[in-house]
Amino acid sequence: xxxxxxxxxxxxxxxxENTKSxxxxxxxxxxxxxxxxxxxxxxxxxxxxxxxxxxxxxxREAIMRIEGLGLIERIPHVGxxxxxFSPEKLIELYSVREALExxxxxxxxxxxxxEELLGLESVLSTHSKHIDEVEGASYFxxxxxxxxHYRIILASRNSKLISLLCDxxxxxxxxxxxxxxxxxxxxxxxxxxxxxxxxxxxxRDEELxxxxxxxxxxxxxxxxxxxxxxx
Numbered sequence: 001x002x003x004x005x006x007x008x009x010x011x012x013x014x015x016x017e018n019t020k021s022x023x024x025x026x027x028x029x030x031x032x033x034x035x036x037x038x039x040x041x042x043x044x045x046x047x048x049x050x051x052x053x054x055x056x057x058x059x060r061e062a063i064m065r066i067e068g069l070g071l072i073e074r075i076p077h078v079g080x081x082x083x084x085f086s087p088e089k090l091i092e093l094y095s096v097r098e099a100l101e102x103x104x105x106x107x108x109x110x111x112x113x114x115e116e117l118l119g120l121e122s123v124l125s126t127h128s129k130h131i132d133e134v135e136g137a138s139y140f141x142x143x144x145x146x147x148x149h150y151r152i153i154l155a156s157r158n159s160k161l162i163s164l165l166c167d168x169x170x171x172x173x174x175x176x177x178x179x180x181x182x183x184x185x186x187x188x189x190x191x192x193x194x195x196x197x198x199x200x201x202x203x204r205d206e207e208l209x210x211x212x213x214x215x216x217x218x219x220x221x222x223x224x225x226x227x228x229x230x231x
Contacts, residue, residue: 021058025065028052032071032082033175043072043080069171085176087228093172094221098214100165101149105197105213107156109206116155120198123148124191131187146170148194152201152213186223193219 028048031037049059063080066072074080083089127148153165193216200209 020054021061021065024052024054024058024062028062028066029069029071029171032066033171033178035179037082039082039084039175039179041082042078043082069168071171071175083172083175085179090176090224090228091221093169093176094217094224097165097169097173098217098221100161100169101153101217102210102214104153104156104158104161104165105201106206106210107158107161108152109201109204109209111157112152112155112201116151117198117202120148120151120201123151124194124198127191127194131191146174152197155201186219189219190216 028037043063045056045059045063049056052059063072067074067080071083072080073083150166150170153162156162193212197209197212197216200212
């Protein structure tokens with residue numbers, strides 16, 4: 001699933017420059033997440049303006065938005081650069097994700113609709129078929145895993161959680177997974193854990209849903225820590 005950046009347009013006809021900036025933001029985010037614009041590379045406004053054939057105004061607006069997402073950082077006497085993942089930053093990211101997504105699962109168990117539950121079941125059915133086809137060699141494509149988590153986050157009905165997880169952490173996690181081939185190394189276990197989380201949410205067991213989600217993400221963090229130690 002390709003989850004687009006949510007736009008926040010004022011009522012009425014959208015401003016052309018603003019619309020151009022939003023479209024450019026999405027393009028740049030995908031280029032950074034996929035590694036097309038490499039981690040640590042300096043952001044050159046003239047080069048990007050030429051590459052994307054845009055004026056400096058929309059480009060600067062797009063860069064500011066991406067900086068707000070945490071994909072670009074400004075370094076004194078150096079300028080804007082694409083972030084690089086240090087082991088410390090990555091572990092911090094997963095620790096925050098564990099707490100916030102645990103809360104999201106708890107709230108989803110309270111607010112989720114039957115239609116949303118059916119959607120989650122469909123997602124896991126698709127993932128299960130993929131794992132069977134590849135004989136457990138890998139989980140579904142990165143977007144597939146995030147689709148399950150994303151739907152639960154939306155079902156929390158908490159706008160602040162949705163903003164923090166889907167507007168900020170989401171792209172950082174995608175960036176890490178795209179650029180770390182070994183990031184997903186327990187596909188069968190991950191699918192089973194997703195199924196347990198869904199069952200707890202369907203049963204409206206808020207406490208269990210939160211605990212299972214936190215345990216699920218904690219397991220991923222432990223794998224990352226082990227990988228860091230091996231490297």
